[in-house]
Amino acid sequence: MMTRNRHAFHKMLQMLAVVVGLGVAIAPASQAAERKKAATKVQPAKSASASKSAVRKAEPKARAVAASKSSRSMVASKSGSRMVASKRGAVAKVAYAPPPRPSYGQIAGLHGAQDPLDLKSSVALVVDQETHEVLFSKNDHAVLPIASLTKLMTGLLVSEARLPMEEMITITQDDVDTEKGSRSRLTVGTTLTRGEMLHLALMSSENRAAHALGRTYPGGMSTFVGLMNAKARMLGMADTRYVEPTGLSSSNQSSARDLALLVDTAYRDSRLRELSTSPSYTVDVGARTLQYNNTNRLVHSSAWDIGLQKTGYISEAGQCLVMQAKVAGRKLIMVFLDSAGKFSRIGDAERVRRWVESAPAASPLGKPVALRHEGQAPLQVSAAASVGSLGGLGMADLMSKGH
Numbered sequence: 508m509m510t511r512n513r514h515a516f517h518k519m520l521q522m523l524a525v526v527v528g529l530g531v532a533i534a535p536a537s538q539a540a541e542r543k544k545a546a547t548k549v550q551p552a553k554s555a556s557a558s559k560s561a562v563r564k565a566e567p568k569a570r571a572v573a574a575s576k577s578s579r580s581m582v583a584s585k586s587g588s589r590m591v592a593s594k595r596g597a598v599a600k601v602a603y604a605p606p607p608r609p610s611y612g613q614i615a616g617l618h619g620a621q622d623p624l625d626l627k628s629s630v631a632l633v634v635d636q637e638t639h640e641v642l643f644s645k646n647d648h649a650v651l652p653i654a655s656l657t658k659l660m661t662g663l664l665v666s667e668a669r670l671p672m673e674e675m676i677t678i679t680q681d682d683v684d685t686e687k688g689s690r691s692r693l694t695v696g697t698t699l700t701r702g703e704m705l706h707l708a709l710m711s712s713e714n715r716a717a718h719a720l721g722r723t724y725p726g727g728m729s730t731f732v733g734l735m736n737a738k739a740r741m742l743g744m745a746d747t748r749y750v751e752p753t754g755l756s757s758s759n760q761s762s763a764r765d766l767a768l769l770v771d772t773a774y775r776d777s778r779l780r781e782l783s784t785s786p787s788y789t790v791d792v793g794a795r796t797l798q799y800n801n802t803n804r805l806v807h808s809s810a811w812d813i814g815l816q817k818t819g820y821i822s823e824a825g826q827c828l829v830m831q832a833k834v835a836g837r838k839l840i841m842v843f844l845d846s847a848g849k850f851s852r853i854g855d856a857e858r859v860r861r862w863v864e865s866a867p868a869a870s871p872l873g874k875p876v877a878l879r880h881e882g883q884a885p886l887q888v889s890a891a892a893s894v895g896s897l898g899g900l901g902m903a904d905l906m907s908k909g910h
Contacts, residue, residue: 610825611651611757612845620646624858627851629825630844632763633859636771636831637838643859647763650746651844654819654827655712656766657754659773659783660735662709665701665720666778672702676723682715686755687821691715697792707790709783711799712818714753721752728752742768757823763842766829770840774815774831783815803828805853811860814838818852828852835864 610629612618617629622645630651633643677698684691693699693707693715704720707713724731728751735749744765750758761769773779786807787800802818805811812833819827825845832839841859846852 608822610845610847611823612646612649612825613847615649617646617649617845618847624855624862626843626846626855626858627848628843628846628855630763630842631855631859632767632840632842633863634767634840635837636774636840642839642863644763647842648746649844650760650762652757652821652824653754653759653761653766653844654821654824655714655717655754656761656817656819656827656829657749657752657759658708658712658717658819659769659779659817659829660738660749661717661720661752662705662779662782663769663773663776664731664734664738665705665724666776668724670701670724672700672705674701675699676701676704676719678715678719679722681722682718684714684718684753684755686751689714689755692797693792699790699792703790705778706782706785706788707799709779709817710785710788710801712802713799714755717753718751739765739769742772744768754819754824755821757821763844766842766844767840770815770829770831770842780815783817784813803830803853805830805856826852828856830856832860834860837863839863 612629620629622631622643624643626645629646630649631643631645632641632647634641675698678693678695680695682693683695691714693713699707699716701720701723704713704716708717708720721731722728724734731752732749735752736747739747739749739761742765744761747761747765747769748758750756773783784806785801787798789796789798791797801807803813803816806813806816813830814833815831817829825847826843826849827846828841828843830841832841841856843852843855846855848854
């Protein structure tokens with residue numbers, strides 16, 4: 508009996524141990540479950556907070572992208588600056604560029620004159636160099652700024668003076684453009700021969716080179732400018748006035764008829780013919796070699812036989828071009844002033860060439876009469892009335908106020 512009771516007691520102890528063991532095991536599991544349940548309650552709050560933080564971080568980027576996209580359609584801001592967006596969406600602020608100033612010809616209304624060839628130049632003159640016949644004329648008496656066509660007179664004086672072309676000339680601060688602020692690759696201190704300076708001035712319209720030629724002329728700049736005007740009077744260029752040798756000043760003015768006289772005279776100088784029509788030229792400046800190209804692209808064209816040429820541009824003068832060229836077997840002098848558009852002077856020359864080639868027996872517009880051309884055999888042009896002619900009036904007569 509006692510043995511049986513002891514056996515039952517041991518069983519009870521075993522069962523109690525099992526129950527206690529299960530309780531110990533269940534407690535951590537239930538605690539873990541409770542912690543997990545609590546964590547699930549907190550997690551949404553944390554996720555919402557993180558989501559709001561991510562949104563706050565993304566907002567500036569989104570605004571930047573939106574601003575970049577909207578800037579593409581923006582033309583100008585209130586301050587007058589333009590916003591320009593690149594392909595990558597980057598925004599760059601650039602200064603607002605004011606519209607170019609009108610030329611003297613535009614102010615005077617010369618572009619209102621129409622002509623059969625629909626030229627973009629407000630002033631034009633085409634003369635047969637040998638027969639002295641005017642083939643085409645438009646406002647040929649109007650006196651306008653001539654820009655770098657000035658350099659043709661500069662080159663003529665330097666060449667005729669027979670100065671040593673191998674003499675070295677150094678660019679100084681005096682040669683830097685203070686009139687228009689134009690740039691030049693001939694830095695102060697650059698030294699080239701007079702011949703090289705003359706080549707660059709006539710071929711690529713190098714302003715510092717032209718100024719240096721006048722500055723180093725015997726007697727200095729004032730003497731040189733005086734000789735430019737004296738030469739113009741000798742040639743009968745009564746509508747012409749020079750104040751400096753580059754053409755940067757709008758006070759350098761002339762008419763198409765006067766410039767035809769200058770081209771005819773300059774063409775007789777073989778040096779000017781060669782240098783002005785040279786397609787390109789290189790000069791050595793210290794350790795650098797500088798390549799220059801002709802400002803008149805027609806010298807590269809096989810369709811043209813150009814004997815002499817010069818281009819010019821300042822805003823007051825518009826695009827200008829003078830040439831001596833052989834077209835359809837005829838030696839022609841062409842003058843185009845105040846052309847509107849970067850390539851319009853070239854287009855006008857092409858129109859004239861095609862017109863002459865299509866009518867090789869072009870008739871003169873009137874009896875030839877001598878222009879003012881003292882000191883040598885006169886170049887003559889016909890007395891035919893020009894389209895929209897202003898009768899040789901200067902700009903002082905055309906406008907009540909200066910430009």
